[in-house]
Amino acid sequence: MPETVRDLTATPGQTIGPFFHYALPFDLDRELVPIGSPGSVRLHGRVYDGAGQPVPDALLEIRQADGSGDVPRVEGSLRRPGGDFTGWGRSSTDRTGRYWFSTVEPAPTGEGAAAFFTVTVFARGLLNRLFTRIYLPGDDAVLAADRLLAGLDDERRHSMVAEREPDGSLRFDVHLQGDRETVFLRYPGHEG
Amino acid sequence: MDTQESVSKEIADIHAGASGETQPRVDFPPYRSSILRHPTKDLRHADPEGAELVAPVFGHSDVDPLEADLTIQAGGEPIGERMRLRGRLLDGDGRPVRRQLVEIWQANAAGRYVHKRDQHPAPVDPNFTGVGRCLTDDDGTYEFVTIKPGPYPWRNHHNAWRPAHIHFSLFGTDFTQRMITQMYFPSDPLFALDPIYQSITDQRARDRLVATYDHDLSEHEWLMGYRWDIVLTGAHATQMEAEDDDA
Numbered sequence: 001m002p003e004t005v006r007d008l009t010a011t012p013g014q015t016i017g018p019f020f021h022y023a024l025p026f027d028l029d030r031e032l033v034p035i036g037s038p039g040s041v042r043l044h045g046r047v048y049d050g051a052g053q054p055v056p057d058a059l060l061e062i063r064q065a066d067g068s069g070d071v072p073r074v075e076g077s078l079r080r081p082g083g084d085f086t087g088w089g090r091s092s093t094d095r096t097g098r099y100w101f102s103t104v105e106p107a108p109t110g111e112g113a114a115a116f117f118t119v120t121v122f123a124r125g126l127l128n129r130l131f132t133r134i135y136l137p138g139d140d141a142v143l144a145a146d147r148l149l150a151g152l153d154d155e156r157r158h159s160m161v162a163e164r165e166p167d168g169s170l171r172f173d174v175h176l177q178g179d180r181e182t183v184f185l186r187y188p189g190h191e192g
Numbered sequence: 193m194d195t196q197e198s199v200s201k202e203i204a205d206i207h208a209g210a211s212g213e214t215q216p217r218v219d220f221p222p223y224r225s226s227i228l229r230h231p232t233k234d235l236r237h238a239d240p241e242g243a244e245l246v247a248p249v250f251g252h253s254d255v256d257p258l259e260a261d262l263t264i265q266a267g268g269e270p271i272g273e274r275m276r277l278r279g280r281l282l283d284g285d286g287r288p289v290r291r292q293l294v295e296i297w298q299a300n301a302a303g304r305y306v307h308k309r310d311q312h313p314a315p316v317d318p319n320f321t322g323v324g325r326c327l328t329d330d331d332g333t334y335e336f337v338t339i340k341p342g343p344y345p346w347r348n349h350h351n352a353w354r355p356a357h358i359h360f361s362l363f364g365t366d367f368t369q370r371m372i373t374q375m376y377f378p379s380d381p382l383f384a385l386d387p388i389y390q391s392i393t394d395q396r397a398r399d400r401l402v403a404t405y406d407h408d409l410s411e412h413e414w415l416m417g418y419r420w421d422i423v424l425t426g427a428h429a430t431q432m433e434a435e436d437d438d439a
Contacts, residue, residue: 008286010425011400012215012392014374015223017359019307023297023323024361050228063243063367071243075251078293088248109242118244120370125225127216127391129371133238148238176229186235187244187368189284189426191215 010191013128018057020122021092026078030091032062032103034083039067042169043117043134043162044100047093049125050177054097058123060174061090062101062134065115069107105136105170114139114146121174121184131185134172135161148185156183193350196385203390210393222387224348240368245429247363247370250293250327260326262298262338270320272301272339274415277375277403280332283364284426288332295361296336298322303344303356312344337415343382355382355389362422369424376402377418 016024033040043062047055064087065071072087080086087106091099108115116133135143143149149157160183162170175182202222210217218230238244263270281289299305299322302314306321320339328334341356357374364370376389383389383398392398402420409417 007400008282008284008423009214009397009400010284011371011373011422012397013371014216014359014391014401015226015388016372017374018309019299019305020297020359021309022305022307022321023359024295050232053228055229061370063246063248065243071246073246073249075249076253077248077250078254081253086248087243087246106243113242116242118242118367120367122372123229125223125227125229127218127220127223127226127230127388130218130231131238131368131370148236152236177232181231181233183233184231184235185238187238187240187425188428190235190368191213 015124015127016059016122018124020059024059024090025092026090028080030089030099030101032085032087032089032101035102039104040102041105042100043103043172044098044169045171045173046097047099047121047123047174048097048176048178052178054093055123055176056093056095056097058093058097058099058121058126058174059090060093060099061088061120062103063088063118064103065106065109067104067107069109071109108142112142112145114142114149121176123176126176131187132174132182133160133185134170136170137161137164152183159183193347195350196352199349199352199387200385203387207390207393213393214397216391217393220387220391223391226391240366240428244367247292247365247367251291252327255293255325255327257326259324260336262320262322262324262336265321266319268319270300270317270339272317272320272342274337275340276335276337276409276411276415276417277358277420278333278335278406278409278417279420279422281328281334281362281422281424282332283369283424287427288330289328289364289424290330290332292328292363292365294326294328294334296324296338296358298338298341298358299344299356301339301342303342314342314344340377340416343380348387353382353385355380355386360422362424364424365427366429368428371424374401375420378402378405
């Protein structure tokens with residue numbers, strides 16, 4: 001019989017530290033679909049600290065639905081055998097704080113819902129992970145009706161929506177602190 | 193550079209005003225790198241939906257069982273104390289998190305990482321990379337064989353040393369359970385001095401990051417055994433599998 005774990009308080013998080021680069025990145029980690037493949041989009045941006053300096057040692061992960069609004073539950077999220085769309089990717093930032101993903105635009109997962117990427121952010125200096133959402137731009141009525149966005153003032157609501165760049169890519173910067181601080185999320189059951 | 197004494201005083205002052213917190217503070221100035229890297233606005237409540245309710249799925253096509261043994265990844269035996277580390281990964285309701293990815297990384301026995309940014313003048317071990325992966329089993333159990341990592345110096349303040357630790361990257365069944373943490377070893381004299389560990393202001397919560405020595409996991413004339421269980425936050429999604437196997 002397995003030993004019973006009696007204390008069900010969540011284990012504390014700790015910072016990812018500076019030395020994750022030889023452990024967590026994997027081949028094609030930020031290419032949920034091949035670059036330039038039909039229907040693909042580039043999601044990219046930079047991570048900034050409270051002084052406006054880029055953060056060169058952050059790690060972002062995205063989790064998303066596919067273009068039909070289905071959230072993949074297929075095995076193979078590290079290797080993507082056969083080119084399966086797994087709906088999850090990982091990108092470390094480069095020396096200029098940039099991250100990027102090659103993926104597809106998620107469709108809403110419910111009728112009338114807004115479409116978004118879920119994001120988790122890790123960094124040296126950041127003592128626990130942070131969550132946010134990157135909403136797709138375009139349908140203002142749907143965005144206005146979203147429960148999370150509806151509770152925010154205009155500026156903060158706007159900051160959760162990706163910007164469509166002239167080349168068709170989606171731009172979303174993460175500000176860990178400061179006037180333009182990203183809206184970070186707490187889900188039920190999370191302390192903080 | 194600040195002295196350990198002044199950093200320890202800052203830690204003590206913060207702890208004096210804290211009580212019962214179970215997670216680290218992200219605003220914890222004794223860890224100097226945190227000062228400009230933590231949000232200052234309140235986290236916004238969100239009810240999880242869509243992709244937030246579904247963790248990515250990993251399987252045997254992703255992870256070779258040999259990746260759980262960090263002592264066999266190069267041509268020869270790494271130097272240091274060989275150890276086994278075993279524990280269970282549970283959600284906040286005590287259900288095992290099954291067939292899920294666990295990733296670890298760590299310094300070698302001399303306290304040196306295989307990372308170009310690690311400038312600590314301790315030897316690199318050609319037979320040790322310090323990276324491992326495994327999948328939990330149907331009971332939520334993970335297991336690694338590795339070398340006990342050494343403590344190492346860093347530049348937070350003068351004569352700053354990190355207690356020996358292993359980094360863990362963890363997934364649950366919901367994506368909202370995603371977390372990264374560090375596991376420590378019992379009775380480390382550096383605990384009281386370390387602002388990363390002490391960013392968790394409550395002793396009971398700090399204790400949850402410390403493995404226990406488990407003699408039953410040790411092997412005669414071969415290795416030392418440690419046990420460390422991990423509890424994630426609660427899952428929100430309806431469980432996809434029957435809960436009949438915890439009985």
